[in-house]
Amino acid sequence: MGGMTTAASLPPALAAERPVHAASARDEWWRRAVIYQVYPRSFRDADGDGMGDLRGITAELRHVADLGVDAVWLSPFFRSPQRDAGYDVSDYCDVDPLFGTLDDFDDLVAEADRLGLRIIVDLVPNHCSDQHPLFQAALAGGPGALPRALFHFRNGRGEHGELPPNNWQSHFGGSAWTRVTEPDGSPGQWYLHLFDSSQPDFNWDHPDVRAEFERILRFWLDRGAGGFRVDVAHALIKEPDLPDWHGRPDGRPVEGYPFSDAPMFGRAGVHEVFREWRRVLEEYDGERILCGEANAHPVETMAHWVRRDEMHQTFNFDYLGMGWGAASFKGTVERSLRAFDAVGAPTTWVLSNHDTSRHTTRFGLGAAGHVGDGVAPGAHRPDEELGLRRARAATLFTLGLPGGMYLYQGEELGLPDHLDLPAEARQDPTFLRTGGERIGRDGCRVPLPWRADAASFGFSTAPGSSDGGGRAEPWLPQPEAWAGYARDAQSGRRDSTLELYRAALRERAGRGLGLGGLAWLEPTDGPADADVAAYRNGSTVVVLNTGTGPVPLPAGRLLLESVPGAVAEGALAPDATVWLEVPASAEAAAGTGPADRAGAGG
Known part of the structure; x- marks a missing residue:
């Protein structure tokens, strides 16, 4: 080249x-790190049940290391009813049998150590599953029971408490409140869930919640975790009186109700939580890190999460949401660097993840692009060839920037979203709660293609089988056209997207661009x-x-x-x-x- x-x-x-x-002049690894996101259910299936697992990740981890990244972030693999793809956690200190066992996690950490990679665990502190023992105890205890204080239980409004306590809306659509049936069978209190009704929000004003999560942090740090990506890091603290608010929970503008005023997001008290967590991490060797999914606007506000005694990194959502165009790129980069430089933190760039349309698809739609909710099938379809060309250009532009970067599995293959998933295959609660009005995120979560000529493109292989025989169908169907995107079809081909990523990451590291x-x-x-x-x-x-x-x-x-x-x-x-x-x-x-x-x- x-x-x-x-x-x-x-x-x-x-x-x-x-x-x-x-x-x-400072060379902490996280200031310049490239971190690769693995979505476990879609990375690699080693036991043939159609669902990716930890042993599949371990088996293929050498391919991630070969890219030239520094760490791997694992999306949730904890015990869960899987109502929201594992972001509804019923046990934070165990592995869901879908993905394996704690021994499998230990083996993964050992292989990562051998390859020079760190494992970043995805922690979900804002909410748990309604099957979590603490929430089950809250339901069984009735009004006034101590376990209810660990969540946001409130009496309803109206003559008989038949109306929700306030007008807050769920991020997935519909009310953010669900009424319970009390132990005596009567209609009872309501509980808050900013996401699905199966995901009750914790009350982070309660010291027992804070103590429980410190225990969880130490559990994974003691097992070798290199740090944590913190889900919905902006939502832990709510205004005490839970006032009505007429803005949108997804941050889209509503005149007169700026996102910065949302009573459930970005409250000042959340920063003390992460100061406490930072103190815990600093007890451990190896520069363990915190990266926040802090959806705060504007970007100057986002920089508050990475002050010297809080998190190390936060995702740059302004960059993730950019449309195609030089002015958009340039303006967002400059504003971001100035904001994060003001607090002495690195800017962390990201173009795709499991919650957004892949940037190949977004940039194939034109200047406006799409981020959340997925891209619905219809008359306005992305230009796949144009989208890939622009995605490669955006990636190369981004990899030259100072700071860190997150890559989402499959972007190194140039994967687009799968737009034509049938309705019966879709599993995102956004799709289900809105009756399909919002298409959801399944399209960017489809299992990876490893081998062009294998069943399920090599994603799922039954034990003892090299050809995929005896394996189940992948949990989400793959497009037939993905054979050309398969890893083996691109490896060693100089014009491929995979080889572009390898070459760019090699140059980036060798030229010290992350600290430049x-x-x-x-x-x-x-x-x-x-x-x-x-x-x-x-x-x-x-x-x-x-x-x-x-x-x-x-x-x-x-x-x-x-x-x-x-x-x-x-x-x-x-x-x-x-x-x-x-x-x-x-x-x-x-x-x-x-x-x-x-x-x-x-």
């Missing part, structure tokens, strides 16, 4: 540098090209072209191009990204720009 561009000098569109972020700086390349005179986002990180220049025509490039050694032939005659083709090696600038050599983060935060 090497070579020289033929442009003789820096073109006007990329003529001057405007520093935004200085290189870090960022300066935008901008014109000295005349208007900037609104379709171009270009930056320097050390001696690496990254150029993204989201326009419809080629753009000239500076002279330099070609390191990577997002698609073969993206660079021709010194210019970059549309919907493409390039990495170039150029001489270090005087500004970069001097370390000028925003103050270095070494003296703050973390």
Whole structure:
């Protein structure tokens, strides 16, 4: 992928540098880490029951390590009735039999250690399953019983308590309250569930809840967990009087009701919870980390979660929700870096995960894109070829940025969403609670294709079988067209998405980009090209072209191009990204720009 561009000098569109972020002098692994998300039920099935499992992850973990990542985040594998794909936990200190045993987890940690990877456990502290022993005790105890204080039980409104205690809506649709039948058979109190009715919210104002989760943290840390991804980290603390609120729980704007005012999200008291957790993690060696799923807006607010004594990382939802376009990328990057630099924390980039449409699909839909709720089948279908081209460009642009990055399993294969899942196959509670009005997230959760010519594309193999014989059908059906995306079909093929990821991650690590700086390349005179986002990180220049025509490039050694032939005659083709090696600038050599983060935060 090497070579020289033929442009003789820096073109006007990329003529001057405007520093935004200085290189870090601190080298904690999590500041620059690339972390790979494994969705266990869809990664690899080792026992042939159609559901991925821990032994399947262990068997294939070498492929993840071969990508060049630093850690693996496992979505929930705890005991659960699986009403919400394991995010409804009935026992936080055991493995669900669907996925294996605690011994299987220990074997996975041992294999990860051998491969130089850390295992990050997905913790779900906002809510549990309605089958959790604590909630069952709360139901059995009746009004006033001590276990009810561990949750949000309230009397209903109306003459006979027949109305919910407030107007809050579930993130999955419908009311956030469910009325219980008391032990004597009478209609009783209501309990709060910001998600499915099978997921009652804990009351984090109660000290027993905090003590229970400290026990859970220590259980997994003692078994070798490298840290925790914290689910719904913004929702633990609610306003005490639970006032009505007319905004949307998913954060979509409602005039007069900004998300920042939501009485169930982003309350100040939540930060003390994570300060307590940080103190627990610091008792352990190996730089164990906390990463928050803190859906807080704007991005300056999100930075509050990663102050020096709280979390190490938080997902950048502003970046995850971007539409296609250079201005969108550039504006979000600059605002994010400034916000996180202000508290001395790394910015953590993400383009796809198990809750959003894959970025191959989003960018194939046009500038607006889609994030939550999935993409419904219909007349407006993504352009799969265009989506993959743009996804590769976005990935290469992102991997050059300073900070950390999360990859979602299958994005290294270029997988799109499966848009044509039949209604009877869908399992997302969002789809079920809204009667299909919201299509849900199943399309981005379909099991991975490993082998092009195998049954279930090699995802599911019965014990003792090498050809998939005797195995059950995958828990979600795979599209027939996925043979071309299979890992074995891409491995070793220089033009494949898999090999692009391998090459980019290798260059990223070797060039120290995760701890590097960022300066935008901008014109000295005349208007900037609104379709171009270009930056320097050390001696690496990254150029993204989201326009419809080629753009000239500076002279330099070609390191990577997002698609073969993206660079021709010194210019970059549309919907493409390039990495170039150029001489270090005087500004970069001097370390000028925003103050270095070494003296703050973390």
